[in-house]
Structures are given as C-alpha cells and as structure tokens.
Amino acid sequence: MKTDLTDTTASKVNKALVQGRRAIGTPAVGMVLTLVIVTDEENAYDALRAASDAAHEHPSRTLVVIKRVSRSPRDRTQSRLDAEVRVGADAGTGETVVLRLYGEVADHAQSVVLPLLLPDAPVVVWWPVNAPLDPAKDPLGALAQRRVTDTYASEQPVRDLATRSRAYTPGDTDLSWTRITPWRSMLAAALDQVTCEVRAVEVEGEEFNPSCELLAMWLADRLDVPVKRSLSSGPGLTAVRMDTNCGPIKLDRADGSLATLSIEGQPDRAVALKRRETAELMAEELRRLDPDDTYASALRYGVDRLKSSWSAPAPRVPGDSVAKGERGEPKSDGRARLALPAPVEAAAKAPASQAAAEEPVRQEPPALEPVRKATTK
Amino acid sequence: MSSSNPLRDPADRRLPRIAGPSGLVIFGVTGDLSRKKLMPAVYDLANRGLLPPGFSLVGFARREWAHEDFAQEVHDAVKEHARTPFREEVWQQLIQGMRFVQGTFDDDDAFERLRSTIEELDKAQGTGGNFAFYLSVPPSAFPVVIQQLKKHQLADQTGGSWRRAVIEKPFGHNLASAEELNKVVHEVFAPDQVFRIDHYLGKETVQNILALRFANTMFEPIWNRSLVDHVQITMAEDIGIGGRAGYYDGIGAARDVIQNHLLQLLALTAMEEPASFDADALAAEKTKVLGAVRLPKDMGRDTVRGQYSAGWQGGEKVIGYLDEDGIDASSKTDTYAAIKLEIDNRRWAGVPFYLRTGKRLGRRVTEIAVVFQRAPHSPFDSTATEELGSNAIVIRVQPDEGVTVRFGSKVPGTSMEIRDVSMDFAYGESFTESSPEAYERLILDVLLGDSNLFPRTEEVELSWKILDPIEEYWDKNGKPAQYAAGTWGPVEADEMLERHGRSWRRP
Structure with missing residues (x-):
C-alpha cells in the first residue's frame, strides 16, 4: 500500500503509517531498527533497493531523506516536505517512507526524521554518497548509533580516510571496510594453517579503491610489519602477498570472483571471493x-603511516595521491555538472573542499602520531 | 585454530568462526539424511564462507560411483535442498576436495582406500589430518564401522591433528544398549571427540531458551514453583510412520522422541544458570537437572501411550498404525506417549512437567509452554474474569519459531470483562532468513570442536534411566489406547491432566 502526502509534516506521516498497517491487517510491528538513508535523487533508487534487499534479513523502517535541489532563489525561500509512505507488499518486510525536502527544511532534516524513528530501536544512518566528513557531528548522524559511509563513492577516497580517522567516533563504519570482510577472513584462515612469522606484506588493487588502503592498514596494524600498497587495474582488490619466514603466502583474485590461495609447501587452492552487492x-x-573497534584501530593506523611504513622507495604512490589531491577536478566534474546551480549541494560539499584546501596532514605526517597512539590499547 | 594468529582478535566480530583445516567423511552418503540435510548444509557453510580453504568432503557407500558421479550427486542435492543460492565459484571451491570411496562396511580394502584418500587429501588439499567421521548409518552398523576405523588407524590422532566421530540417534534403545554403544565408541574415540547429533539443539529457538532465561531479567524471577503451575512440552507430528516401519515398530514414540528431544528441552527449560556458556558448565547443569527428575509413583495414572487408528488427517483419509505396511496387527508399539515428570529440587518441587509426543496428531508443532498459577486474589468479580485463562509463556520451537506471552486484557466496552490475549515475538519477523539450518550449525561446531550443543554420554544415560522404568511398566501392563488420526491424542491423556484440574494446550 502506498500513500502520497504533499506539503506534509512528520505527524501526518506517522498517522499514514498507522493507517497503512491497519489497512493491510497487520498492526503488529516486528521491526528491529530504523534505517535512515540520506541521499540525492539520483542515488535514491539504488540505495532504497539495496536497503529493501537487506531488510529481508533485518526488518526495518526505512526513511529515505532526499534533499531536493532548489533551482531558483525564489524556490529556496519556500520550504516543503513531501512524503511517500509504503507499507505491506510495496515495502518488502518493513515500512518505507521516502521524504523529499525542498528549500529551507532540507537543512533541518533531523526535525522530520526524529518523530519518525521507531521507539527504543537502534537507528542506523547511511549516506550512499556525499557523506559528511564528521558523521557523528552531522545533525542526522547524531541521532544514530551507527553511521555508515562509503569512501568508495567519494571523490578522493584516500584523503577522506585520513579525515575520517581524525573524526572517528564509536559507531562510525564504512562500506569499504565491509567489502573486505571475506578477504580478511580468508587471510586469517590462511595464517591458521601455518605457524610462520610474517615479515612483509603487499596489497595490490585498483587505484581510488579505499578498500585496498583499509586492508593494508589492518594488516599493518595487526601484524606490525611494513605493508606495501601497489596498483593494478582491478577489479577491486586483486592480490595480497605475505612474505613469511617459511615462504610466501599469496591470495590472488584476478577476476573478481574466484581466488587462488597459495601457501608454500601446500597445493594451490581455489577459494570463492566474490565481490558483493x-x-x-x-x-x-x-x-x-x-x-567496530577493529575498524577504528585499522583506520587510525593512518594512510600516511602506511606510506612511510614501506621503507623501500615507492615514489609512485605518494606522488600520485598528492597529485590527485590537487587535481580532484576531473572526477568531480561530472557530478558537479549534474548538481549545477545547487546551493544546498554546494553547502553540503563546502567542508570537503575546505578540507582539501587546508590539507595539512599530507605535508606533516608526524602530526598524526599522537592520535594514533592514543587509540592503541 | 591457532591462538597465536595475529590476524585473529576476539573483538573483531565481523570475522566469522571459520573451521580450521579439516575434512568430513560421511558414511551412508547415499541416504536421505545425507542428501537432504548434510550435503546442502556443507554447501551452505561454504557459501557463507565458514569452511576453510581446502575443505574436503569424502563420501563412503556401497554404490559403484566415480568421484564425478559423487560430485554430480552432491551437486543435485545442493541445487534442490540448499538454503542459500547456488554460486558457481563456491561450487568450484568445494568440488576440488570431493572424493568418493566405494565399499561395504566390512570391506578391509575399502577402508584402506579411505585411508589413502585421506592421506592424499592431506597432501593435495592441506586438511592437516583433521577429519570428522559422520556415521549416517543404521545403529546396527555402528560397531562394525567404528571397529573398522580403529583397525585401519583412521581414528588415530597424530601430531596435533584430530579425528572425531559424529553419531545420530538412536543412542541405543534402553540404558543397557546405550552403555554398550558408548563403550564401543569410546573404545576408539575419546569422549570429547564424540559428537552426538540431536538436531533440535541446533535450532535457534532452542538456543534462545537460554538467552531468554539468562540474558533477561524479567523471566528468571518468575521461573520457579512459586509462580509456575506446570510446564507442557509437546512435539507433535502430522505424518504417520511412512516407510519407517522396520525402524519404528518396537521402538515407539517415547524412545524415538521423549528420550532425546523432549528430555533435552526439559533440561534446558528447568536447569539452573550455568556458570558460563561453555560445554562443561552447560553439561553440568543439564546433568544435575536430569538427575533430579522423579518418575510418577502410579505409572498407570500418570503415563499414557496410544496408537493412531484410521481417521481423517487434514482432509486426507489415513489408515491406522496397525494397518500400516510391515506392522504386526498385534503390535504394542506406542505412536503417542504422554508422561508426567517432577523435578526434585528447590526450584521445581511439586511442579509437574508434562511431556507428550505423537504421530498423526492435529498438526506438526513443537513447543514448550510454561503455564502460570492463577492470581491468588482477583478484585474483579467472577463474571469479569470468566474467560480469563492462566498466564503462559510459550516457546515455539517449530514451525513459526518464536515466543508467545499470554495474559488477560480488558475487552473494550463499558463493562469490565477480561479475556486472554497473546503477545507475539516471531523470529521470522524480527530476524529473517539468515538463521542457519540446525545441521549447518552442528557440522560447523563439530569442525570447530565446540561441544556446547551436543548431549554427552551422561545425559544420554540419565535419559534412559528416566525412560526405562516407564517402558518396562508399559511392557508388562495393558496396551496402547487408540486415538483417531488427526486428533490431539487419546482421551486417557486428557483425563490424566483433568484429574489435577489442568488441560493440554491446543498448540
């Protein structure tokens, strides 16, 4: 059942939810969490579809917050909330409310979301794109126990990782970290099979893929050995090579689905490592x-320290990312054009460009040192 | 799993519990259980990324199969019965470790071939000598398979590797045969390397009994004789004996179900809080409570057995037990059994536990109902509470897993009238789909060596000590009461509760 509400308020949306449940004959609510998706119109469809697939496992109330772009100064002075309420078959296992915010109310989304949260249930906020640099300080992020960002969708993933590490608050997490769980699990299983000491590691994957950096930082953090990040054409992560005192261990995935695990003295084995939806x-x-303390610890290892941990001269990597930090334009261009005269969007992006302009971290890696130390327990 | 692995961290909860390098050998791999449950469970585990790289699956059966035929059989079984979607790359990972060994259980050559297969797998797949032997075979074949394993040094644990035996019920048919079986098995495998599968214990809802009781504060304070009136544990099936006449006749419902499943559920419902959630502490509490079980003094009054007669079951005309193929017309085997037990300890003294199970009952259901005493005083007049029953907490084990709480509530209107309502927690609603199948969980636990969810020798023997006197009494006195198929059992069972002013729940 689907109800459209135009120029509405949160309490009317609540009423529509109750009526919707009554109408389909299941007034009981068994939902376990509220998922708030903050996105733009362009990414809303895919994000909502992914969320409703995930909701098969976690029945939830999904609130999609779409901040609409006002195209003229006149529009901007007007403020309006439109809502689309879906319950029953239209919403999979839970309930979905799509909220479209026009004008000024877009800056006060938390006032719309707060009354619609399920009582006493955890709140998760997910930004599929354009996540704030400090998720916990964001007004919507502040409502949540769990804040999901995705540096993979970011313009400058590596720079964002550094920023996230400074802003980290318990409850922050990143889909780029989620992506590497099967890799981490397989690498841990590989080390279960041998009693060797790892001396050095190389993580190979495509550029602009923060998962490679996160995996490298996790390995460096746990193993306390130099980790080299090298580039390949992908897809995604392609290989991890560990140099141990009893020969090399290699996990190689060239095609993005079936990987080969080779351990010195043991036969090569195929392992399924499919890239996930x-x-x-x-x-x-x-x-x-x-x-997720493990994520925090890996993140706080720091991208800069990662680069310096590999004592062998690897000028390509740092040189590249500095250049990238300054360039930035080519990739962002596409999106900037789409969001053309968009003050709201521009405002949302402002902190990002400021951070890019300041960027003191890259020049002075030691500045990161105390932060990192403070976290290692 | 090596504890020195620097990539492992207990705080890292995303990393699943992956079994270490290992393999599984299934005896009786062509059987129903293997096709419908074991092989799909192995695939599902692989698909969830819970099996180690190089995991190997060896099938042992009489059929003349090549490795490819076996792989094809597994493939078909997985496609048909697995719960997770079929993915080619997972299959490719599994198929590399699949082997088939053809032979009978008394064939020495076959066991030699099995040994060389295992050695070959250690080399080719890196299984490290760690193998679990799953005996999906009739109980009569247990001793010979176990002896063969010993004779061909297949049960020897060398150089830090492990060898485990997994056995399915029935664990004997009385105390003497259970002890005999335990002796045979323990002669070859150490007690902590023997895993007895009671698939009920692999179910999420059963594990949830412990969570419900010991992780919450609102249930445990009322979970005792001061407030509980009685407890009913039911496992009902709507099917008849089907093609299992040979196995079932002479065994009966009580031995088949009460001895293992229902007494385990009773133990989990009634036990004290374990000191920790590890296998030893759990087994200690379960053993204590099973040891405190007291049988009824008058078995004629407080136990009932029955046999289904012809009738209508869910719109289908079905024949009676004595008319089933392969059943002797004078058979005294019980297809329904209900018994009343008490537990002699401070928490439960005087609270009856009613256990019942049967075939061809109203519908398929397993549940535990804790029924509370009525309020000692009611400020409402009797007409107001006429329709109010006893409060109850019902743990629904299957199907439609969940917990129901039943209590009285005012009927809307101007007059004061109170009626029973129920408040429902359904697993399917709050957590869907991801709960693993019981066999998945249990196979993984075997590979991990985690014996939390497996009944131990003492528990099996204690259960027989509870059931044996009842079976002996039944053997000497009377014969099973008849009940029409599709009903909730013989009237004698209803009378058994009515005598104390109680009645069976209609599940």
Whole structure:
C-alpha cells in the first residue's frame, strides 16, 4: 500500500503509517531498527533497493531523506516536505517512507526524521554518497548509533580516510571496510594453517579503491610489519602477498570472483571471493550495531603511516595521491555538472573542499602520531 | 585454530568462526539424511564462507560411483535442498576436495582406500589430518564401522591433528544398549571427540531458551514453583510412520522422541544458570537437572501411550498404525506417549512437567509452554474474569519459531470483562532468513570442536534411566489406547491432566 502526502509534516506521516498497517491487517510491528538513508535523487533508487534487499534479513523502517535541489532563489525561500509512505507488499518486510525536502527544511532534516524513528530501536544512518566528513557531528548522524559511509563513492577516497580517522567516533563504519570482510577472513584462515612469522606484506588493487588502503592498514596494524600498497587495474582488490619466514603466502583474485590461495609447501587452492552487492554489504553492516573497534584501530593506523611504513622507495604512490589531491577536478566534474546551480549541494560539499584546501596532514605526517597512539590499547 | 594468529582478535566480530583445516567423511552418503540435510548444509557453510580453504568432503557407500558421479550427486542435492543460492565459484571451491570411496562396511580394502584418500587429501588439499567421521548409518552398523576405523588407524590422532566421530540417534534403545554403544565408541574415540547429533539443539529457538532465561531479567524471577503451575512440552507430528516401519515398530514414540528431544528441552527449560556458556558448565547443569527428575509413583495414572487408528488427517483419509505396511496387527508399539515428570529440587518441587509426543496428531508443532498459577486474589468479580485463562509463556520451537506471552486484557466496552490475549515475538519477523539450518550449525561446531550443543554420554544415560522404568511398566501392563488420526491424542491423556484440574494446550 502506498500513500502520497504533499506539503506534509512528520505527524501526518506517522498517522499514514498507522493507517497503512491497519489497512493491510497487520498492526503488529516486528521491526528491529530504523534505517535512515540520506541521499540525492539520483542515488535514491539504488540505495532504497539495496536497503529493501537487506531488510529481508533485518526488518526495518526505512526513511529515505532526499534533499531536493532548489533551482531558483525564489524556490529556496519556500520550504516543503513531501512524503511517500509504503507499507505491506510495496515495502518488502518493513515500512518505507521516502521524504523529499525542498528549500529551507532540507537543512533541518533531523526535525522530520526524529518523530519518525521507531521507539527504543537502534537507528542506523547511511549516506550512499556525499557523506559528511564528521558523521557523528552531522545533525542526522547524531541521532544514530551507527553511521555508515562509503569512501568508495567519494571523490578522493584516500584523503577522506585520513579525515575520517581524525573524526572517528564509536559507531562510525564504512562500506569499504565491509567489502573486505571475506578477504580478511580468508587471510586469517590462511595464517591458521601455518605457524610462520610474517615479515612483509603487499596489497595490490585498483587505484581510488579505499578498500585496498583499509586492508593494508589492518594488516599493518595487526601484524606490525611494513605493508606495501601497489596498483593494478582491478577489479577491486586483486592480490595480497605475505612474505613469511617459511615462504610466501599469496591470495590472488584476478577476476573478481574466484581466488587462488597459495601457501608454500601446500597445493594451490581455489577459494570463492566474490565481490558483493550493496545489499549484502548493508545486511552485514546491520548485523552488528556495536562499535567496530577493529575498524577504528585499522583506520587510525593512518594512510600516511602506511606510506612511510614501506621503507623501500615507492615514489609512485605518494606522488600520485598528492597529485590527485590537487587535481580532484576531473572526477568531480561530472557530478558537479549534474548538481549545477545547487546551493544546498554546494553547502553540503563546502567542508570537503575546505578540507582539501587546508590539507595539512599530507605535508606533516608526524602530526598524526599522537592520535594514533592514543587509540592503541 | 591457532591462538597465536595475529590476524585473529576476539573483538573483531565481523570475522566469522571459520573451521580450521579439516575434512568430513560421511558414511551412508547415499541416504536421505545425507542428501537432504548434510550435503546442502556443507554447501551452505561454504557459501557463507565458514569452511576453510581446502575443505574436503569424502563420501563412503556401497554404490559403484566415480568421484564425478559423487560430485554430480552432491551437486543435485545442493541445487534442490540448499538454503542459500547456488554460486558457481563456491561450487568450484568445494568440488576440488570431493572424493568418493566405494565399499561395504566390512570391506578391509575399502577402508584402506579411505585411508589413502585421506592421506592424499592431506597432501593435495592441506586438511592437516583433521577429519570428522559422520556415521549416517543404521545403529546396527555402528560397531562394525567404528571397529573398522580403529583397525585401519583412521581414528588415530597424530601430531596435533584430530579425528572425531559424529553419531545420530538412536543412542541405543534402553540404558543397557546405550552403555554398550558408548563403550564401543569410546573404545576408539575419546569422549570429547564424540559428537552426538540431536538436531533440535541446533535450532535457534532452542538456543534462545537460554538467552531468554539468562540474558533477561524479567523471566528468571518468575521461573520457579512459586509462580509456575506446570510446564507442557509437546512435539507433535502430522505424518504417520511412512516407510519407517522396520525402524519404528518396537521402538515407539517415547524412545524415538521423549528420550532425546523432549528430555533435552526439559533440561534446558528447568536447569539452573550455568556458570558460563561453555560445554562443561552447560553439561553440568543439564546433568544435575536430569538427575533430579522423579518418575510418577502410579505409572498407570500418570503415563499414557496410544496408537493412531484410521481417521481423517487434514482432509486426507489415513489408515491406522496397525494397518500400516510391515506392522504386526498385534503390535504394542506406542505412536503417542504422554508422561508426567517432577523435578526434585528447590526450584521445581511439586511442579509437574508434562511431556507428550505423537504421530498423526492435529498438526506438526513443537513447543514448550510454561503455564502460570492463577492470581491468588482477583478484585474483579467472577463474571469479569470468566474467560480469563492462566498466564503462559510459550516457546515455539517449530514451525513459526518464536515466543508467545499470554495474559488477560480488558475487552473494550463499558463493562469490565477480561479475556486472554497473546503477545507475539516471531523470529521470522524480527530476524529473517539468515538463521542457519540446525545441521549447518552442528557440522560447523563439530569442525570447530565446540561441544556446547551436543548431549554427552551422561545425559544420554540419565535419559534412559528416566525412560526405562516407564517402558518396562508399559511392557508388562495393558496396551496402547487408540486415538483417531488427526486428533490431539487419546482421551486417557486428557483425563490424566483433568484429574489435577489442568488441560493440554491446543498448540
């Protein structure tokens, strides 16, 4: 059942939800969490589809917050909330409310979302794109126990990782981290099979893929050895090579689905390591709602320290990312054009460009040192 | 799993519990259980990424199969019965470790071939000598398979590797045969390497009994004789004996179900809080409570057995037990059994536990109902509470897993009238789809060596000590009461509760 409400308020939306449930004959609510998706119109469809697939595992109330772009100064002075309420078969296993915010109310989305949260149930906020640099300080992020960002969808993933590490608050998480769970699990299983000491590691994957950096940082953090990040043409992560005192261990995935695990002295084995859909990632993300300390620890290892941990001269990598930090334009161009005269969007992006302009971290890596130390328990 | 692995961290809860390098050997791999449950469970585990790289699956059966035929059989079984979608790359990973060994259980050559297969797998797949032997075979074949394993050194654990035996019920048919079986098995495998599968314990709802009781504060304070009136544990099936006449006749419902499933459910419902959630602490509490079970003094009054007669079951005309193929017309085997037990401890003294099970009952259901005493005083007049029953907490084990709480509520209107309502928690609603199948969980636990969910020797023997006197009494006295198929059992069972002013729940 679908109800459209134009120029409405949160209390009317609540009423529509109750009426909708009554109408389809299931007034009981068995939902376990509220998922708030903050997105633009362009990404809303895919995000909602992924969320409703994930909801098969975690019945939830899904609130999609779409901040609409006002195209003229006149529009901007007017403020309006439109809502689309879906319950029953239209919403999969839970309930879905699509909220479209026009004008000024777009800056006060939390006032719309707060009354619509399920009582006493955890809140997860997910930004498929354009996540704030400090998710916990964001007004919507502040409502949530769990804040899901995705640096993969970011313009400058590596720079964002550094920023996220400074802003990290328990409950933050990143889909780029979720993506590498099967890799981490397989690497841990590989080390279960041998009793060797790892001396050095190389992580190979495509550029602009923060999952590679996260995996490298996790390995460096756990193993306390130099980790080299090298580039390949993908897809995604392509290989991890560990140099141990009893020969090399290699996990190689050239095609994005079936990988080969080779351990010195043991036969090569095929292992399934398929790249996963967003819905699967969200399902994993929603499974645990407690702070992910392992992620925090890996993130706080720091991208800069990662680069310096590899003592061998690797000028290509740092040189490249500095250049990228300054360039930035070519990729962002596409999106900037789509959001053309968009003050709201521009405002949302402002902190990002400021951070890019400041960017003190890259020049002075030691500045990161105390932050990192403070976290290692 | 090596604890020195720097990539493992208990705080890292995303990393699943992956079994270490290992393999599974299934005896009786062509059987129904293997096709419908075991092989799909292995695939599902692989698909969830819970099996180690190089995991190997060895089938052992009489059929003349090549490795490819076996792989094809597994493939078909997986396609038909697996719960997770079929993915080619997972299949490719599994198929590399699949082997088939043809032979009978008394064939020494076959066991030699099995041994060389295992050695070959250790080399080719890196299984490290760790193998679990799943005996999906009739109980009569247990001793010979176990002896063969010993004779061909297949049960020897060398150089830090492990060898485990997995056995299915029935664990004997009385105390003496259970002890005999345990002796045979333990002669070859150490007690902590023997895993007895009671698939009920692999079910989420059964594990949830412990969570419900010991992780919450609102249930445990009322979980005792001061407030509980009685407990009913039911496992009902709507099917008849089907083609299992040979196995079922002479065994009966009580041995088939009460001895293992229902007494385990009773133990979990009634036990004290374990010191921790590890296998030893759990087994200690379960053993304590099973040891405190007291049988009824008058078995004629407080136990009932029955046999289904012809009738209508869910719109289908079905024949009676004595008319089933292969059943002797004078058979005294029980297809329905209801017994009343008490537990002699401070928490439960005087609270009856009613256990019942049967075939061809109203519908398929398993549940535990904790029924509370009525309020000692009611400020409402009797007409207001006429329709109010006893409060109850019902744990629905299957199907439609969940928990129901039943209590009285005012009927809307100007007069004061109170009626029973129920408040429902359904697994299907709050957590869907992801709960693993019981066999998945249990196979993974075997590979991990985690014996939390497996009954131990003492529990099996204690259960027989509870059931044996009842079976002996039944053997000497009377014969099973008849009940029409599709009903909720013989009238004698209803009378058994009515005598104390109680009645069976209609599940």
